[in-house]
Amino acid sequence: MNQFSYVRPTSLKAAIEAVAKNNARFIAGGTNLLDLMKNGVIISDKLVDINRLPLKDIQLDNGVLHIGSLVLNSDLAEHELVKTHHPLLSQALLAGASQQLRNMATVGGNMMQRTRCSYYYDTTMPCNKRSPNSGCGALGGINRMHAIFGANDNCIAVHPSDMCVALAALDATVLVSGPKGDRHIPFTDFHRLPGNTPQLDNNLGKNELITAVEIPANNFTKNVYYLKVRDRASYAFALVSVAAALDIRDGVIQQARLAMGGVAHKPWRLPDAEKALTGKAPTVENFRIAANIATQSAKTYKHNAFKTALATNSIQTALLKATTV
Amino acid sequence: MRKQQTGQSMDRVDGRLKVTGGAKYFADHHMEDLLYAALVCSPISSGTIKSIDTTKALRAPGVADIVSHLNAPRVPAYQSAKAGDKNGLQIFKDDRIYSNGQPVAIVVANTLERAVHAASLVAVQYNQETHYTDMNASMGKAFQNNRMKDYLRGEAGAWEKAAVTHSATYTLPLEVHNPMELAGIIAHWTTPDTLTLWAKTQGVKSVQETIQELFQLPEQNITVHSQFVGGGFGMALRIWPLEIATILAAKKIRRPVKLVITREQMFTLVGYRPSATQQLSIGATAEGKLTGITHQAVAITSPYEDFTEGIVAMSKFMYACPNVDTKYQLVPLNISTPVWMRGPGEATGSFALESALDELAHKLKMDPLQLRILNHADIDPERNLPFSSKYLKEAYALGAEKIGWSARKPVPRSTEENGMLVGYGMSSGTFGAYRGKATVSATLKADGALILQSAAADIGPGTATAMVQIAADVTGMPPEKITFMLGESAYPFAPEQGGSSTVSTVGSAVTDACKALQQQLGTMAIAHIPAFKGSTPETIIYEDGYLLPPNRENKITPEALLQQQQLPEVKVTATSQGGPERKKYSMYSFSVHFAKVLVHPATGVVRIQHIVSVADAGTIVNSKTARSQMIGGVVGGIGMALTEEAILDHRFGRFVNNNLADYHVAVNADTPPTDVYFINKKDPYINPMGAKGMGEIALIGFAAAISNAVFNATGKRVRDLPITPDKVLNTPVTV
Numbered sequence A: 001m002n003q004f005s006y007v008r009p010t011s012l013k014a015a016i017e018a019v020a021k022n023n024a025r026f027i028a029g030g031t032n033l034l035d036l037m038k039n040g041v042i043i044s045d046k047l048v049d050i051n052r053l054p055l056k057d058i059q060l061d062n063g064v065l066h067i068g069s070l071v072l073n074s075d076l077a078e079h080e081l082v083k084t085h086h087p088l089l090s091q092a093l094l095a096g097a098s099q100q101l102r103n104m105a106t107v108g109g110n111m112m113q114r115t116r117c118s119y120y121y122d123t124t125m126p127c128n129k130r131s132p133n134s135g136c137g138a139l140g141g142i143n144r145m146h147a148i149f150g151a152n153d154n155c156i157a158v159h160p161s162d163m164c165v166a167l168a169a170l171d172a173t174v175l176v177s178g179p180k181g182d183r184h185i186p187f188t189d190f191h192r193l194p195g196n197t198p199q200l201d202n203n204l205g206k207n208e209l210i211t212a213v214e215i216p217a218n219n220f221t222k223n224v225y226y227l228k229v230r231d232r233a234s235y236a237f238a239l240v241s242v243a244a245a246l247d248i249r250d251g252v253i254q255q256a257r258l259a260m261g262g263v264a265h266k267p268w269r270l271p272d273a274e275k276a277l278t279g280k281a282p283t284v285e286n287f288r289i290a291a292n293i294a295t296q297s298a299k300t301y302k303h304n305a306f307k308t309a310l311a312t313n314s315i316q317t318a319l320l321k322a323t324t325v
Numbered sequence B: 001m002r003k004q005q006t007g008q009s010m011d012r013v014d015g016r017l018k019v020t021g022g023a024k025y026f027a028d029h030h031m032e033d034l035l036y037a038a039l040v041c042s043p044i045s046s047g048t049i050k051s052i053d054t055t056k057a058l059r060a061p062g063v064a065d066i067v068s069h070l071n072a073p074r075v076p077a078y079q080s081a082k083a084g085d086k087n088g089l090q091i092f093k094d095d096r097i098y099s100n101g102q103p104v105a106i107v108v109a110n111t112l113e114r115a116v117h118a119a120s121l122v123a124v125q126y127n128q129e130t131h132y133t134d135m136n137a138s139m140g141k142a143f144q145n146n147r148m149k150d151y152l153r154g155e156a157g158a159w160e161k162a163a164v165t166h167s168a169t170y171t172l173p174l175e176v177h178n179p180m181e182l183a184g185i186i187a188h189w190t191t192p193d194t195l196t197l198w199a200k201t202q203g204v205k206s207v208q209e210t211i212q213e214l215f216q217l218p219e220q221n222i223t224v225h226s227q228f229v230g231g232g233f234g235m236a237l238r239i240w241p242l243e244i245a246t247i248l249a250a251k252k253i254r255r256p257v258k259l260v261i262t263r264e265q266m267f268t269l270v271g272y273r274p275s276a277t278q279q280l281s282i283g284a285t286a287e288g289k290l291t292g293i294t295h296q297a298v299a300i301t302s303p304y305e306d307f308t309e310g311i312v313a314m315s316k317f318m319y320a321c322p323n324v325d326t327k328y329q330l331v332p333l334n335i336s337t338p339v340w341m342r343g344p345g346e347a348t349g350s351f352a353l354e355s356a357l358d359e360l361a362h363k364l365k366m367d368p369l370q371l372r373i374l375n376h377a378d379i380d381p382e383r384n385l386p387f388s389s390k391y392l393k394e395a396y397a398l399g400a401e402k403i404g405w406s407a408r409k410p411v412p413r414s415t416e417e418n419g420m421l422v423g424y425g426m427s428s429g430t431f432g433a434y435r436g437k438a439t440v441s442a443t444l445k446a447d448g449a450l451i452l453q454s455a456a457a458d459i460g461p462g463t464a465t466a467m468v469q470i471a472a473d474v475t476g477m478p479p480e481k482i483t484f485m486l487g488e489s490a491y492p493f494a495p496e497q498g499g500s501s502t503v504s505t506v507g508s509a510v511t512d513a514c515k516a517l518q519q520q521l522g523t524m525a526i527a528h529i530p531a532f533k534g535s536t537p538e539t540i541i542y543e544d545g546y547l548l549p550p551n552r553e554n555k556i557t558p559e560a561l562l563q564q565q566q567l568p569e570v571k572v573t574a575t576s577q578g579g580p581e582r583k584k585y586s587m588y589s590f591s592v593h594f595a596k597v598l599v600h601p602a603t604g605v606v607r608i609q610h611i612v613s614v615a616d617a618g619t620i621v622n623s624k625t626a627r628s629q630m631i632g633g634v635v636g637g638i639g640m641a642l643t644e645e646a647i648l649d650h651r652f653g654r655f656v657n658n659n660l661a662d663y664h665v666a667v668n669a670d671t672p673p674t675d676v677y678f679i680n681k682k683d684p685y686i687n688p689m690g691a692k693g694m695g696e697i698a699l700i701g702f703a704a705a706i707s708n709a710v711f712n713a714t715g716k717r718v719r720d721l722p723i724t725p726d727k728v729l730n731t732p733v734t735v
């Protein structure tokens, strides 16, 4: 790790100004950034600690749940408003990392965490995300954990977050502040696909800060399930994960939301499968049809071919679990 | 009579120190002038070092020096080594790179952070050559080491002619020990030829001996301290190049140097369980009597050392089978040398053997437990000797009862609970019960304290606690008055803590030292206390910490005896080792593992719901630490069965999951309620306590119990560990 300076501003304005100079970066919980700095993946001359900014509130306003970007993953998961209004989010958070990490990790940091692709982490290996035009190490390498949707030969890494999968399913909005003022980004447009710029994970502008995430009111309080399939029972990233939310009334699915983790460079919404479920009865057969639609466009690599079947099965399983609560 | 101490669940004598941070591990030591080191490691897997540019690094703040093959002090033993000898990696000897991660330089600075940063500034150029890290692609290079000759009993390949046969390939990936404590050392040359080390080791005496040979120094010039070790699992059974590198840096700089390696470096610098592929073929009569076993194993090793272990050992004697042949070969790869990892080769071999037995039982339509009982070896068929003790059948029965084996359905995939497929599996394990040679000194102080010293190690099992219990029973003294001190090279000799032999070896020496002390005290009493006059040391009674004359009409405490003689202490030393009994009996510990697993049919996720492990390990000295030992083995076994695999990208020869987030050891959530039972019957021959070893059998066989249970649940036979969800999904149902 290189030497760096460290500041701890107390206002949003000061933080945004501080980050504009000397190759600086925000640091929140530090659970991802410090690992990357220690490995030499990220080299920063200045860290702007944002933990003193007033961004730790959770409030319900006209049905919209407002979550400050510095709310800890552990606090958010256990918050009454979250558990009652958006239990899917709570489940997804609790499926992530470990209790110790959740105690440090923030909402903003979770959204901004980098991929766990080994080639990104090892500075002696090729990686277009870390070092553009060096090639994708995973493409011809070990790619068991890698993407099956939306990838290309530039980058087949996946976004590792669980929280973000639920937020994508719940149609959240991201609130950001920057040198040019405030703006809103729909959650599903926040993260990017690799395209020709795999070095960019998301659409946050230079020197912009995430201030909050907002979730609109919905009817997904009962029939929800976050399924995470992983190599050990806890403290492992998803092979695949599924966030399933159904609004079932009169025996009919009025609205469906499905998103997946561990399968793409961003939290992966499944609009076609959602459409296939809408207006249908919540039956095993309808779940099967939707799941097959969802994975039609899957493209796999040497070690992750299993993910297509696993994704299909996991979508069905999550839907079943969501309806048998 | 005082309560017997062995067998009790006495708390660890150092438990409080460990949980309050009072225990000092090697890296906790500090001294004036101490410098901190960081390694620069090779990113290539084969070739030579072209150049090392240290200009930038030497200019970085706080850097004291950078040592490499270009400027390292001479190691006398390097010069005398013959070319072509497989002597291990001689660090900083020349410019040759054998494997990825090999240290090429050590940077020393006045803080750890500065050393780490400067290490990143060292610019090394390499001449890269073709490397080989893929065992399957290098099978053509397989060879046999002389230590591991082919074995044949009866007829080779006899299994093929049997009425019912089974033959399959079982594979295990490379596994890394990953104890909590990282490896490293503190090296301090107090004079140009006097060296003090604070080491992480399973044996201070073996460290002393290795360094003595390498630097050609007299024994008394090398002092090794290692009182607490934060886990070893076998990785600390030898000195590694990283330790020599630190010693060389300290020698050059003439200041003490501390090195603690990184988690990533734990994958390349301190050994691992070698990946192996095994062909296990087995045949039986229609009634299930085994007629032939053929076990062929190939495992990896480094280019510069042949590492061998007992992969095929268990197949030779575990079952009564007239025809057995084994073969064991090594494939050298551009990767560092493997080392024993808990349950060493037997854990690897037992996965093949115990899975194959289950597969055979299925073909025979026989209960796999019945098949084992039917083929129980009443005597050791390999050596044709009786076992010193063997209660395996009792262990089978106990385990079966406790897991509820009768609920197991013989037809796979026939039980479901809450949408999960239910399966039961079992396996057995065994490991040699050893007894080596050790010396213990016993010092009785005038205040009545008994101090025992031996250069033994404690990597976690609770060695000192067990020794205190053993001494308490021999002397009749209360355990609070007894201290067992270990981990110092200045103490009398004890071998390394490995092969589950410490209680047997050192415990015997403790017994003998305590008896010798009693002799001495008895002689003293006879000479100086009137009531004891005329008796012989053998007739004196030792009871509850007192000495009594044969007529029991008097008694005296040892401390009173010392005070009366105005002696500050009495000290004796005893050396102990096994005798001819080892030639007359075959000595083994045995374990039996039962598991109930749940498998999710759609995602392939395996969850273990209940585990029962039974050990036939002779007398249990401490039921609490013994239980912990078994549970630790089970946790390691869960990792082996379901999660652990170090993955190489063969294009680079580098590991891609060299951290604890991606290399999955089992976590609490993977570990179900585990019930441990002990047969707890004394072995009459092995040693005075009757205690056989336990550390290894806790793990040996375990992985097969899980894969057998997965088969029972799903009808899918996964022969390639670990059993991850993708493998369960991809494996066809074969019933």
Ligand SMILES: Cc1cc2nc3c(=O)[nH]c(=O)nc-3n(C[C@H](O)[C@H](O)[C@H](O)COP(=O)(O)OP(=O)(O)OC[C@H]3O[C@@H](n4cnc5c(N)ncnc54)[C@H](O)[C@@H]3O)c2cc1C
Binding pocket: A025, A026, A027, A028, A029, A030, A031, A032, A033, A034, A035, A050, A069, A070, A095, A096, A097, A098, A101, A104, A105, A106, A107, A108, A109, A110, A111, A112, A113, A160, A161, A162, A163, A208, A209, A210, A211, A235, A236, A237, A238, B660, B661
């Ligand atoms: C071993 C391990 C296992 C894990 N397992 C999981 C898992 O299973 N599932 C999962 O979802 N996650 C997992 N994680 C990731 C964890 O969730 C993230 O590390 C964490 O959420 C990051 O939050 P942080 O506050 O610590 O971010 P930091 O490390 O402080 O920052 C991360 C990045 O976000 C930027 N940043 C932080 N806050 C803001 C902001 N408000 N605006 C703009 N930029 C910002 C920083 O500049 C930095 O680039 C795991 C992490 C580890 C180390």
